[in-house]
């Protein structure tokens with residue numbers, strides 16, 4: 482990531498970022514740092530209208546790396562993003578003048594049933610094969626690290642490079658950093674239509690050289706040419722994946738690290754312990770279902786018995802922006818000058834600084850790195866075309 486925001490320059494490339502979630506804000510910061518004149522259009526009246534506000538804030542680079550071992554590009558993106566986060570968090574904290582609860586403690590993965598030891602071993606082997614730090618903990622070491630954890634644990638693994646932040650606070654800090662860097666926010670502007678051509682004209686009449694779509698699970702704007710003919714961006718529709726989450730009040734003997742079990746995770750912050758999350762593919766409603774929340778609480782209390790008595794602070798549901806192959810869409814769409822930063826599914830907080838780099842490489846320098854190429858937003862169309870031409874030949 483570029484370190485310094487550029488000074489305002491009237492000759493700069495003008496970029497509109499549509500969507501003020503963590504992906505849009507990190508991308509805006511990176512673009513600004515590389516000298517672009519950036520505005521963020523956000524349909525909400527303030528930051529936090531999207532799913533970022535509902536995230537657990539885990540930066541699970543190693544955990545994701547291991548379980549996604551068959552998806553090499555996704556694993557590489559996770560690893561790269563994980564390495565960017567410490568400096569990135571420090572920079573945003575400096576620029577905004579406030580912390581985002583970046584915690585370098587690492588995450589612990591536990592096996593509670595005999596059959597899950599094999600799962601732990603698979604995670605260790607996948608991490609070791611790729612040089613990602615991962616260490617089996619003895620039960621004694623585990624009890625030292627997490628004294629509130631149930632005694633019914635069969636095995637544990639420490640992933641020292643899996644950090645976390647408070648995603649809600651991070652969003653606010655990013656907003657402050659951007660304002661200080663001279664990025665304009667346009668709240669309460671749901672962008673439904675953009676007129677394209679040599680430049681792009683927004684509904685408020687503002688003109689931009691480039692557009693970045695970072696609308697999460699929201700509807701994409703339509704594009705039309707100067708005479709009103711539709712322009713096709715070629716992007717597939719997002720796959721909504723609902724997640725319900727519970728926030729419990731912190732307790733004595735509560736968790737210190739992020740803890741993953743096969744069923745749930747616990748992500749302790751200073752103000753609460755997040756317990757998550759359901760994964761409900763195809764659901765786009767944000768109803769919170771008491772039975773699901775009760776199940777999360779029961780599972781949390783099985784892991785850390787003191788949580789059985791922890792008051793419930795709140796619960797919520799958010800819609801993860803999924804894609805047909807669960808990987809993000811990063812890069813130029815079928816409309817030259819319009820870029821996607823979409824589909825970050827369950828790892829958008831982790832991926833955000835890396836996505837920002839890849840998008841800025843393309844928007845500013847026209848450079849598509851091999852890593853970015855794996856997330857070509859038009860890959861689904863190309864796969865369809867390849868399948869069609871194969872079936873025509875056979």
Ligand SMILES: Cc1cc2nc3c(=O)[nH]c(=O)nc-3n(C[C@H](O)[C@H](O)[C@H](O)COP(=O)(O)OP(=O)(O)OC[C@H]3O[C@@H](n4cnc5c(N)ncnc54)[C@H](O)[C@@H]3O)c2cc1C
Pocket residue numbers: 499500501502503504505522523524525529530531532533534535536537538539540541670671672673695696697698699700701702723724725726757758759798799800801802822823824825826827828829830831832
């Ligand atoms: C329960 C749960 C837990 C999660 N935990 C984690 C985690 O621990 N770690 C992790 O990395 N990820 C996690 N995620 C996933 C993460 O939240 C997402 O991947 C990430 O927040 C996506 O960010 P985004 O900026 O793309 O979307 P959003 O945060 O949804 O931002 C999109 C923004 O665009 C705006 N918008 C939409 N359409 C328009 C329009 N037409 N015009 C103007 N504005 C528009 C929206 O109002 C919104 O503010 C979790 C998700 C859930 C549901």
